[in-house]
Amino acid sequence: MSFLEVRNLSARVKGGGPLLRDVSLTVEVGEVRGLVGESGAGKSMIGKAVLGILPKAVEITGGQIVLDGTDLLTLPPAARRVKVGASCALIPQDPLTALNPSRRIGVQITDRLVDILGWTRQRAEDRALALLTEVQITDPARVLRQYPHELSGGMRQRILIASAFAAEPKLIVADEPTTALDVTVQKQILKLIAALQARHGTALLFVTHDLGVVSKVCQNLSVLYAGKVVEDSTVADFFGAPKHPYSAALLAATPKYTDPSAGLQPVPDAVIAAVRAEVEHG
Amino acid sequence: MALLQTLLLRMITTAVTLLGVAVIVFFVIRVVPGNPIAMMLPPGATAEDIATLTAIYGLDKSIPQQFLIWAGGVLQGDFGTSITLKQPVLALVLGRLPATLELSVLALGMAILIGGAAALTGTRLRETRVEGGIDIAQGVALSVPDFLWGLVLILVFGVLVPVFQISGRVTPSLQLPFVTDFYLVESVVRLRFDLTLDLLSHMLLPALALAIPLAAIIGQLLKQSLKETMHLDYVTLARTQGYSEAKVIWSQALPNAILPTLTLVGVQFTFLIGGTVIIERLFSYEGLGNMAIDAVINRDLPLIQGIVILFAVIFTGVNLLVDLTYAALNPRLRHG
Numbered sequence: 001m002s003f004l005e006v007r008n009l010s011a012r013v014k015g016g017g018p019l020l021r022d023v024s025l026t027v028e029v030g031e032v033r034g035l036v037g038e039s040g041a042g043k044s045m046i047g048k049a050v051l052g053i054l055p056k057a058v059e060i061t062g063g064q065i066v067l068d069g070t071d072l073l074t075l076p077p078a079a080r081r082v083k084v085g086a087s088c089a090l091i092p093q094d095p096l097t098a099l100n101p102s103r104r105i106g107v108q109i110t111d112r113l114v115d116i117l118g119w120t121r122q123r124a125e126d127r128a129l130a131l132l133t134e135v136q137i138t139d140p141a142r143v144l145r146q147y148p149h150e151l152s153g154g155m156r157q158r159i160l161i162a163s164a165f166a167a168e169p170k171l172i173v174a175d176e177p178t179t180a181l182d183v184t185v186q187k188q189i190l191k192l193i194a195a196l197q198a199r200h201g202t203a204l205l206f207v208t209h210d211l212g213v214v215s216k217v218c219q220n221l222s223v224l225y226a227g228k229v230v231e232d233s234t235v236a237d238f239f240g241a242p243k244h245p246y247s248a249a250l251l252a253a254t255p256k257y258t259d260p261s262a263g264l265q266p267v268p269d270a271v272i273a274a275v276r277a278e279v280e281h282g
Numbered sequence: 283m284a285l286l287q288t289l290l291l292r293m294i295t296t297a298v299t300l301l302g303v304a305v306i307v308f309f310v311i312r313v314v315p316g317n318p319i320a321m322m323l324p325p326g327a328t329a330e331d332i333a334t335l336t337a338i339y340g341l342d343k344s345i346p347q348q349f350l351i352w353a354g355g356v357l358q359g360d361f362g363t364s365i366t367l368k369q370p371v372l373a374l375v376l377g378r379l380p381a382t383l384e385l386s387v388l389a390l391g392m393a394i395l396i397g398g399a400a401a402l403t404g405t406r407l408r409e410t411r412v413e414g415g416i417d418i419a420q421g422v423a424l425s426v427p428d429f430l431w432g433l434v435l436i437l438v439f440g441v442l443v444p445v446f447q448i449s450g451r452v453t454p455s456l457q458l459p460f461v462t463d464f465y466l467v468e469s470v471v472r473l474r475f476d477l478t479l480d481l482l483s484h485m486l487l488p489a490l491a492l493a494i495p496l497a498a499i500i501g502q503l504l505k506q507s508l509k510e511t512m513h514l515d516y517v518t519l520a521r522t523q524g525y526s527e528a529k530v531i532w533s534q535a536l537p538n539a540i541l542p543t544l545t546l547v548g549v550q551f552t553f554l555i556g557g558t559v560i561i562e563r564l565f566s567y568e569g570l571g572n573m574a575i576d577a578v579i580n581r582d583l584p585l586i587q588g589i590v591i592l593f594a595v596i597f598t599g600v601n602l603l604v605d606l607t608y609a610a611l612n613p614r615l616r617h618g
């Protein structure tokens with residue numbers, strides 16, 4: 001059963017052109033779906049639409065976002081907030097800005113467990129401690145008392161991952177969770193997310209522009225171009241034989257982990273022109 | 283360690299500042315025209331009378347000599363004697379200080395409440411007509427100086443709809459049981475809320491006149507920082523966790539957005555205290571500012587000197603307090 005089903009979602013900048021065009025995608029319970037596309041394709045917008053954090057300038061013009069059987073777009077704002085807060089979480093892109101600089105790490109993990117989900121303070125604190133251990137932070141009790149500026153980017157991303165898993169959400173949206181990190185740290189964080197996902201059985205919508213990452217952590221993927229899904233397939237099918245010419249070109253433009261020095265083909269102009277025409281008129 | 287060093291440095295600079303103020307004021311008020319002795323004597327006093335009295339107050343000596351005598355006295359806690367009131371300057375000034383402090387702090391509190399509420403409401407309802415209305419109101423509040431607000435308030439709430447007192451600190455016929463000069467504070471401590479009400483009904487309009495421009499400044503700056511903060515990632519993250527917009531503003535954005543406003547409030551508070559001079563006059567409020575104007579009119583040199591020094595002490599004290607609060611609130615400074 002699909003936990004998340006985005007149906008024919010369209011959005012635009014108020015008074016401007018379309019950002020999302022008839023987007024449909026599903027995330028099954030426990031599935032990891034990659035959402036790939038070049039920068040500006042609208043990947044983050046989809047994640048934000050699901051979580052209810054679209055910028056004020058962006059409006060949804062049609063479609064449904066069905067979460068666990070309920071169309072979020074028909075819910076009143078407060079009910080939507082509560083539903084999303086209880087069953088979804090976000091692993092943000094930039095760990096340096098995603099933690100409140102003036103508050104200790106501990107309360108940033110525990111506060112919403114207490115405030116929103118009604119846990120006791122003690123239970124929330126125990127949970128935070130256990131999770132920091134799970135994301136392999138040494139001396140977690142100490143870290144819980146520290147402020148964000150005392151920690152490295154990699155540490156902060158581990159904390160944000162721990163926080164995302166804290167309330168056992170059904171779905172996590174990870175928006176390019178390693179892009180802002182050092183290359184050496186990227187791999188560790190990726191492994192960590194994959195491990196926690198597997199252990200907790202959480203569905204994951206993994207936003208990235210890196211096909212190499214997709215091949216490692218995802219089962220299925222949606223390819224987005226200019227706000228439109230141009231391909232939806234399993235990772236095995238995609239890397240074997242991409243259906244869409246744009247996907248094929250994207251794949252050819254991606255370095256291979258097995259042979260990084262193999263000649264890379266930039267996406268040909270003709271392919272771009274064709275996909276653009278298809279997206280804008282199809 | 284670093285904090286101790288900073289504190290020491292601040293104390294030295296404070297001392298130097300105060301000395302500078304003392305010197306400048308001492309010389310300036312003695313070279314401007316106007317003779318305090320001539321003003322004390324009845325018309326037709328002889329030249330000898332004037333010379334005698336001038337010598338009594340030491341005004342026949344050279345200005346540097348006078349300064350050394352004065353400074354020597356200050357070091358022993360003697361700020362001289364008021365020429366017009368014939369009482370020690372220190373006692374006079376300290377007797378009036380509580381009235382001015384109570385008025386200023388009340389005004390500051392009102393400014394923070396009004397400005398804070400405007401900023402929070404404007405942020406919550408940003409990009410709506412309410413925000414536009416708040417912006418316009420703040421623009422008006424800022425373009426009119428405090429003493430004009432004083433006149434407007436007297437006209438509206440003292441004359442047209444006379445609900446508040448517009449003169450004095452307390453109704454003169456009341457029996458006051460106070461042992462300190464902090465009437466408002468003491469009335470609350472003694473649970474004499476009838477007196478508290480009477481004091482407040484006298485203080486409300488002058489305090490509001492002082493508060494309105496500052497409230498607008500606070501409202502503008504705080505709303506601007508809040509709106510900037512609302513775009514930051516940690517605020518967005520809190521939204522995905524189920525927090526309401528109001529809760530996000532209050533508990534996530536406000537603690538970070540408040541720091542620049544706090545610094546500004548410190549600086550502006552010293553301006554507000556300066557504003558009490560005219561406002562106290564306008565409302566015949568018996569504080570330090572009102573006394574300062576009398577002292578200047580009467581060329582009461584020792585009294586002017588004492589009041590100015592006290593104002594300077596207050597200003598530097600407020601600035602120090604702001605810096606310390608800033609350091610306490612900002613974890614990045616606290617942990618260096």
Ligand SMILES: Nc1ncnc2c1ncn2[C@@H]1O[C@H](COP(=O)(O)OP(=O)(O)O)[C@@H](O)[C@H]1O
Pocket residue numbers: 013019037038039040041042043044045046055057058
């Ligand atoms: N706050 C905003 N207001 C208007 N347009 C925006 C805003 N943020 C992003 N956009 C536009 O939306 C499009 C999709 O952005 P985004 O989803 O962030 O792309 P990406 O696929 O890189 O995550 C981009 O073309 C961008 O210009």
Ligand SMILES: [Mg+2]
Pocket residue numbers: 043044045175176
């Ligand atoms: Mg993005």
